Amino acid sequence: MKNNGLIEKLNKLALPIVESNGFELYYLEYVKEAGQNIFRIYIDSDNGVALDSCVKVSRAISDVLDVEDPISEEYNLEVSSPGVFRTLYTEKHLSRYIDNPVLVNLNSLVDGKKKYDGILKSFDEENIVLSVESSEVVLPRSKVSAVSLNPSL
Template sequence: MRNDTLLQKLQKIAQPIVEKNNCELYHLEYVKEAGENYLRIYIDSSNGISLEDCEKTSRGISEILDVEDPITDSYCLEVSSPGIERVLYDDNHLNKYIGQNVLVNLNSLYEGVKKLEGNLLGFSDVQIEIQYDGNNISIPKDKISVVSLKPEL
């Protein structure tokens, strides 16, 4: 099964369980790290995420995965909050956090730097715009490896 198809199937399995627990499915990934497979499900809520939210969601998803068995390899299931310095994976996440402080990690030097921190002003299909060092700059999305929230504490 192709990874995209597997992720779609896993999302269909996880979504109703997450919503039943009054949370939203923030992100889901199936990755291999150090020879181990991980199914990571990040859940979010406007009220924050408790350990109990993660446990209930994990139990519910695990029960269905045991029955439907879409993953043929052995894996570890992890359910957690995306955290305060959460990665912004897609346009929905970017849109939700316009006006917030972000850290943009680049996959190569851009204007002499590899990391930019600033206020997220907007984005398009090909770039994101942040206020960095008092200037509005546009960064091509193909130069970006990760964008994450960088709350001012």
């Protein structure tokens, strides 16, 4: 459910609320899961995110959504932390986690594999480079479906 105009509008509504509560707007999405529309907001901070913080931000955003009413259909609002095994959605996320362990899922095989665990070394528009068991693996971004932190590595 790609609706860039709606996402942009939701981002403009959520960003000042999230920031005024002392958090970073890590990512937001509007998706359909199990037949339900979900407006999901991930918030983050250097000190982590407690459950009561998610509740506080959720209530503040819900109040604004009730007034602005940017979503015409029924939906559920979720506010949470991106978690320890967070997905790295943006260039900013990838940059922040250089030299950290990641799991890269691919939508097609590269050297016979669809998953790579390694240390994120670099990236550009075309490739993501991992250090895997002391060798360098270059993964074409066109084949990457998701990159997430993997602190268990």
